[in-house]
Amino acid sequence: MKPRIRSVKIIGMHIAGVFSHMFSLSSKVRHITENCPLT
Secondary structure: OOHHHHHHHHHHHHHHHHHHHHHHHHHHHHHHHHHOOOO
8 A cells, every 4th residue: 555545545534524524513603593693
């Protein structure tokens, strides 16, 4: 197994983790804004 493929795999996992974190954060913010609307 080449180290370059391994680093690409690690970068892909990191990007996936960041995307999942952003998705959960946005859904949490949406839930809060739905519960107590600012307008």
